[in-house]
Amino acid sequence: MYTSITDKEKKEMLGVIGAASVEELFADIPESIAMKGSLDLPGSLSEMELEAHVGALGSMNRQVAGFIGAGAYDHYIPAAVDQLSGRSEFYTSYTPYQAEVSQGTLIAIFEYQTLVARLTGMDIANASLYDGATAVAESVLMSMRANGRKKVVVSGALHPNYRSVMKTYSWASDRLYHEVPHRAGVTDADLLRESIDDSVACVVVQNPNFFGSLEDIEAIAAAAHSAGAHCIVCVAEPLSLGILKNPGEMGADIVCGEGQGFGNPVGFGGPMLGMLAARKEFMRRIPGRLVGRTLDADGKTAYVLTLQAREQHIRRDRATSNICTNQGLCALRAVIYLCIVGNRLRELARLNHARASYLRRRLLDVGFRKMSDAPYFNEFTVAHERAVSIRKGLLEQGFSFGLPLGDYYPGMEDSLLVCVTEKNTVEQIDLLVSKIQDLVRG
Amino acid sequence: MYTSITDKEKKEMLGVIGAASVEELFADIPESIAMKGSLDLPGSLSEMELEAHVGALGSMNRQVAGFIGAGAYDHYIPAAVDQLSGRSEFYTSYTPYQAEVSQGTLIAIFEYQTLVARLTGMDIANASLYDGATAVAESVLMSMRANGRKKVVVSGALHPNYRSVMKTYSWASDRLYHEVPHRAGVTDADLLRESIDDSVACVVVQNPNFFGSLEDIEAIAAAAHSAGAHCIVCVAEPLSLGILKNPGEMGADIVCGEGQGFGNPVGFGGPMLGMLAARKEFMRRIPGRLVGRTLDADGKTAYVLTLQAREQHIRRDRATSNICTNQGLCALRAVIYLCIVGNRLRELARLNHARASYLRRRLLDVGFRKMSDAPYFNEFTVAHERAVSIRKGLLEQGFSFGLPLGDYYPGMEDSLLVCVTEKNTVEQIDLLVSKIQDLVRG
Amino acid sequence: MDVIFKHSEPGKNRYQIPEPGADDYDPIPGKYLSDASPLPDVTEVEVVRHFTNLSGMNYGVDNGMYPLGSCTMKYNPKINERIASIPSFAGIHPMADPEAVQGCLKVLHELAAYLGEITGMVFSLNPAAGSHGELSGAMVVKKYFQDMGQARHVVLVPDTAHGTNPASAAMCGFTVKEVPSNSDGDVDVEKLKEMLDGDVAAMVLTSPNTLGLFDRNLREIADMLHRNGSLFYGDGANLNAIVGKARMAEMGFDIMHINLHKTFSTPHGGGGPGAGPLGVMEALAKYLPVPIVAQGKDGYYLDYDRPDTIGRIHSFYGNFLIALRAYAYIRSLGPGGVRNIAETAVLNANYLLASLKGLYHLPVERRCMHEFVLSDRDMPNGVTTNDISKRILDYGFYSPTVYFPLHIEGAIMIEPTETETKDSLDAFIRVMAEIRREAYEEPEKVKNAPQTTPVKRVDPVIAARRPVLVWEG
Amino acid sequence: MDVIFKHSEPGKNRYQIPEPGADDYDPIPGKYLSDASPLPDVTEVEVVRHFTNLSGMNYGVDNGMYPLGSCTMKYNPKINERIASIPSFAGIHPMADPEAVQGCLKVLHELAAYLGEITGMVFSLNPAAGSHGELSGAMVVKKYFQDMGQARHVVLVPDTAHGTNPASAAMCGFTVKEVPSNSDGDVDVEKLKEMLDGDVAAMVLTSPNTLGLFDRNLREIADMLHRNGSLFYGDGANLNAIVGKARMAEMGFDIMHINLHKTFSTPHGGGGPGAGPLGVMEALAKYLPVPIVAQGKDGYYLDYDRPDTIGRIHSFYGNFLIALRAYAYIRSLGPGGVRNIAETAVLNANYLLASLKGLYHLPVERRCMHEFVLSDRDMPNGVTTNDISKRILDYGFYSPTVYFPLHIEGAIMIEPTETETKDSLDAFIRVMAEIRREAYEEPEKVKNAPQTTPVKRVDPVIAARRPVLVWEG
């Protein structure tokens, strides 16, 4: 228990309150509602019993050599990220309402906004959203608020989970959702162009896309713009921004996606880090918190939450979003990560690509088929008629090899989406390939 | 690398210095001495390679269910201890020379001194020494400085490593060392009394002693005092202070020993925490740092290193000790631990004893012989003719069962010094015993 | 303090990236690549000092009392942080095979069951925060009426409601109508009656409400809604007051969310992440967002085969590591400890209320639950709630929530939580008394506050007038 | 701030201890037991706030430059802290079987080899700090002459020496005699010559010395000592200046220690722990303290079978987790990085020296190695070194070492270390220039410093006059 009021203190306090018992303080809860018995929960555990118990649960999970990305990227986290984000002034505070004692959070978020804007090639970025999927959904709603249109055209090579979430949000907000299939792992540009007309608010495309392939963003943006629609680029693997031309340069109006890969653990999928950046015309329509620069009473630079008129606690049902609690600590981790790795991010990105490509070549050597010749970053799709059984064999040997795509794309039961990060050493890759060879042969 | 001077900056700096190159700054090192080639060290590792490399070294160690104490006690460490002692203002600072920006360390150490003094029943305590062994050695030297005598009488039931260190120190400082053997695991009171005369500065006895048994400190102290000698009590398992009568009450003049068990990991034997407490007449003779209370320029309470005239940086060759860097962070961990566990330390101590006793009973049931009937805390000595092979069998099954005493006490090859802490659950103990049963039978 | 970018200088950063070790690869064609370098070039020690010193400009629960009403800023046990960093949880990939993630699935499954026991509802842990829970709850309402073939467009929200309540409803296309409160701080049942018609899909109510009061007409309201065919949504942000004392289901709610970061003590992270599990009565369970963690004969699995679901609402399965902390918290407390949360939270709040009500105006004269609302109505010399909140900072406390709920002018919403000691409550009372004295005798001290904080009073107007949202060198 | 004891109140502490689960045991007889309760009764949140806020009253390397001469307060990489907390090291018992601790033994064995490569000597890692290394070194000297059958009683120590040098020698029964320095800051060789006789067992010299100077007569001194049959002890506290640039063995030292917490960047922990490995030339290796980690055909083992050893000096094997950090540091730097330590440390120090020597009196006009000593000699208005050191705190830096070395009146010993950026060096220079200006124009500002620190100038006299060393309520 984390309370401390002693019996003596309780008596004193009840005296001040003028109540005979703590029960009396609950008098407004009608008899009919008040709980009679005790909750049926397991008994309390001491700290060390709890740690042992949870440790045992953890060991029900299997830690394996992972070659899966698909929206959650297992990058190495420098120790400084843990140490600094673990400072309790950061993680035990809340939304920086009282700016005077929250400059730490405010400056960090201002820096985060700056870095996200720079990396995406946008003018502004918000202080975070929940995750990649909701960031896409919020981007679409923002676009629609801006141009008053109601239809979104979505690439079929957008992460299937993101598409699911967007469908949910579209249905709920009475918007129209239209999906353009991919062709051999790349958004079908012709079909896309055909689906865009002046009822379309925006086009959403992921880059690198779900299959790992790089899209022709310039062409897609041009198609969107020609119909007055916005081009929304979703980035699920933020490390790709370290090496690829940024979406802004390629014509994106809004860039959104997943920032987890920057200094946050995969954590069974949460907490993640929803990133949202946009051109400056969206400044007053963007959802979520924004930190801005200002002055204090002495005229010194200071930072503060700003443009709050967009937000629910002021604008209520006409807010740009309902979001309140966001993923601040994940954004803090991301900004620390980006400062530690700093301008070496390119080198890290190059490493990821090189090793991914190395594995892909080896896989083609041992009989896998490639899905396409499109360039890719650290993830790619390959197929093998015995993909399922190979995967199973590998799992037993401690390798989590690729995501089977059959659940997401009927007909692609033989395909695997494979990811390689800097955590996968060349030795590990070679070992994987030799095991695959054994399984292919055996 | 953790440096950051860029080439441009280097040039600028050399300009200010008026040197043509960095090499020039090393001009005072004669050619004949200056290193020509490069050091023959392994190449540099990136952070993630380093972590993987060290992780692999770690996995060359075997983590087992441990039943060994013998001067290092594997107690559970509450998460708050790690979190708070991991605040870098504490661990990246040094000896609090500049009191105005070191009140954090100073107050914590003042609290540590207070708690050590209270737990041991002494008037004062210092800010820490290296470990239990050197704390004993320093205690003896302090006693000798106080009464001008040159001989120490040491119980044979003092930790063998501590006795070795004391022998080293005695030899080096030209003091006389006399050892009194134990009888059935307890200091031989008669022999002890006989060895004490007015050449003896002090008697050193450990409680609970190395075999785990409780000594009759009152009798030993009386014997020492009757010859004008000091009684020094060494405590290797500090948790015992949570339940046992404190050494001060039983007549000790100086209490020293090992504080690791309070919130510090066993860490392959270091860093440990040398504790030293004494009656107030030793105040100006005690070695090591002392923190005292004072006032600041505004008359507010503040804390500062005090009685520095005792120390080497002032008194040099006439200092009370040569110690400079101590084990401050370990002391900080101890004080945090003692605040978190707080007055529940007794309950924790009781738990340790109960489980140890439970195991001892089970062992006697399955054929082990007890060494004595003396009461014990969480450690005890038992013997079995097949002790060595049983231990070996258990190690293969992941149990580190007791310390074999043959190396320390010739003739005790069959004896094991067994320790039980709160980390050893009853289920684990039962499992151990059943495995022992199998081994005894098999 | 300077932003980190000011330290950037080409060549400073020495962070080492391993060699790829693989030179046999397909290069990415140049047209896809950029060579801009948008990231700072700084050295590790600068980063460490920057963020260490930034943290010194922040105030968290670990620094002292944080009586931010409605936010339940209680102590976050350190063991839960240790647990959430265990690699066998933090390192588990969400797309890994089910047989490799049984530990994670078990935690989610059990936690959902505990929340069910505590509230009487069935839970999905997908929502990433309270308002995400509200949003998915609003979707459940929408789906329910779609299935019923009823076109209902209105969601009722009391004037006391948190801003996320109307915002979440609006995101689902509902028209939001405001229900007034009566002078006792309860919903005005007469007015409510007038507003109820066939277009009302649901009403949202926080229980206890944002005045910290348990609505005495709650069951009556529930019955009215149900008779009208409407659903009753319970905002569980204030569950801290009633956990172990009463169940939301028995109060008549059909749908609710819980803010795990409040009642179940996961840290607020400087703004997040939290988690907002969505609970519904059994009959609505089929609408819950997918996936749901289910238990089959081969172990736990993620169940997507739920044809009536509103669909997916999160990239994966919600904020798992937050759920893990909440799980650990509940396991550490046990049933007695959980009930003790509410009892002590309510005791602490009433003690503060009783001690402060003579000093500041109390708009609704009632005992409270876990929090209460004062106002600046009676302050002399033009001293405002904002002034008071800034002056509190000078005394080393965080400030209460201010200007919410909106219908109380100059609201000061105080929630001590159960983890505050009597010592700190007493210290807070002394500070509030002193500020009142200052307001009368030395009002400038209050109006010019804060003076002892890392920066002086911050001007929000300048920020909004010509917004600077990114550093531009 | 209050001591934690002031918060103690019976019944507050709710820290839960597991049930023993074993009721079948032998109770300890009552006469051995106590029922006093000397520990505070406080709750976890109070402990957390107490120590969190205490840390806010501290200043570490992570807060800013810490130019404490002789102490080498460089940046401590965070990865090393992570590594030192790995359970497969931190959780290993020192008395476990050798086959279960091969990882620990390998770390010790390799680190000793690296230190050997860096210095040219053979190492024991047993000493827990620099002065512990010195003490065991003095024991080696003693043992050596005992074995030689020579009674030599004197250890020579320069006037520049750190206090631990004479203290360590004295603890081994040696008579300490002080050797003066000449005006260039080198040992006065003529004087030394006069002092050398058959009673001189050894001389101790820090290299570079505590003025931050590389003694230009070093080889000559070594030869003189060796011709006299004496041993030459090198205090390696300043190894940072020469690591990778020159080896202590080649300078003529026979014995030395290294402060791992300095050169190899293990954190100083608010006073410790550090580690002080003892190195000796091959011929003296047999005297090293036991155990020595050796490599046999079955793996690594602890070798106690060393008949000439001075014996054991530590409860176990020294500060293993500190050695582990140093190991990690060396592995992360590699040979180039190690050499870069010295080069950058010396560059930084000389840059500071060149920038400050016009502002403050420089007793010895020479370029320096990794640190240098200024003095308050030319300060106007009675401004002292102490005043300057306190004023530096006001500007957000830690202060240099002051009043050491002893033979320089009002010494200000400045060691920036290699991990400081040029920005922070420049900021320090500006501060020192400003303080000089203040000393002339506004001396009271300096004399009344510090003003911005958590407490004002602390009075050491009151503390010593009637010492209060424990809290008595």
Ligand SMILES: Cc1ncc(COP(=O)(O)O)c(C=O)c1O
């Ligand atoms: C009453 C109430 N409802 C809803 C919310 C929204 O919850 P969240 O911030 O977790 O999205 C909050 C908290 O901020 C609240 O106080």
Ligand SMILES: Cc1ncc(COP(=O)(O)O)c(C=O)c1O
């Ligand atoms: C020159 C010198 N020698 C010896 C020592 C003693 O080392 P330690 O403090 O590690 O015992 C120090 C440091 O304090 C020192 O600066």
